[in-house]
Amino acid sequence: xxxxxxxxxxxxxxxxxxxxxxxxxxxxxxxxxxxxxxxxxxxxxxxxxxxxxxxxxxxxxxxxxxxxxxxxxxxxxxxxxxxxxxxxxxxxxxxxxxxxxxxx
Amino acid sequence: xxxxxxxxxxxxxxxxxxxxxxxxxxxxxxxxxxxxxxxxxxxxxxxxxxxxxxxxxxxxxxxxxxxxxxxxxxxxxxxxxxxxxxxxxxxxxxxxxxxxxxxxxxxxxxxxxxxxxxxxxx
Numbered sequence: 001x002x003x004x005x006x007x008x009x010x011x012x013x014x015x016x017x018x019x020x021x022x023x024x025x026x027x028x029x030x031x032x033x034x035x036x037x038x039x040x041x042x043x044x045x046x047x048x049x050x051x052x053x054x055x056x057x058x059x060x061x062x063x064x065x066x067x068x069x070x071x072x073x074x075x076x077x078x079x080x081x082x083x084x085x086x087x088x089x090x091x092x093x094x095x096x097x098x099x100x101x102x103x104x
Numbered sequence: 105x106x107x108x109x110x111x112x113x114x115x116x117x118x119x120x121x122x123x124x125x126x127x128x129x130x131x132x133x134x135x136x137x138x139x140x141x142x143x144x145x146x147x148x149x150x151x152x153x154x155x156x157x158x159x160x161x162x163x164x165x166x167x168x169x170x171x172x173x174x175x176x177x178x179x180x181x182x183x184x185x186x187x188x189x190x191x192x193x194x195x196x197x198x199x200x201x202x203x204x205x206x207x208x209x210x211x212x213x214x215x216x217x218x219x220x221x222x223x224x225x226x
């Protein structure tokens with residue numbers, strides 16, 4: 001089983017979280033940089049900082065730069081920052097402001 | 105309860121600050137100050153930093169200062185630092201290299217100390 005880190009609603013975290021082999025699910029507030037194989041930003045979440053991941057799913061809010069091989073933005077996703085991705089999908093309703101580019 | 109539980113998974117590394125947690129389980133490596141209702145540090149986990157919580161259960165490595173009502177140190181725990189507690193359970197095998205203080209309520213400690221001083225001056 002993949003090793004999952006789960007940051008619940010209400011929880012406020014500040015710092016850097018890294019899980020190279022695992023998954024990180026954020027439902028609370030996170031300030032700082034996130035690095036993981038797979039990251040899910042839930043509806044209730046707000047991330048302030050950079051996100052690095054192979055697979056990123058966004059249903060919440062991210063303010064910061066994103067590098068993700070595969071990036072899925074759900075209908076409630078809000079992103080403000082530079083996106084770097086090789087594969088992007090955006091649902092109707094998602095709000096994105098910033099640049100979109102390929103991973104160099 | 106799963107609704108309020110947060111987990112730092114195995115293999116995860118976190119450095120920083122955690123607050124407003126109701127229940128947090130740590131199975132990875134964490135360097136952080138934690139304020140929570142319940143903190144669990146798993147067998148393979150390492151935690152460095154202070155804990156302020158109602159209940160603390162430690163099975164892994166811990167370094168820092170704990171302030172908690174109930175503390176449970178299981179047989180695989182390794183503790184360095186300071187523990188301030190109201191009720192403490194220690195399993196056989198727990199490795200402690202730390203200062204242990206009962207009834208850590210600082211106001212009470214101070215008033216106790218003052219009373220003692222007055223007694224000695226009389």
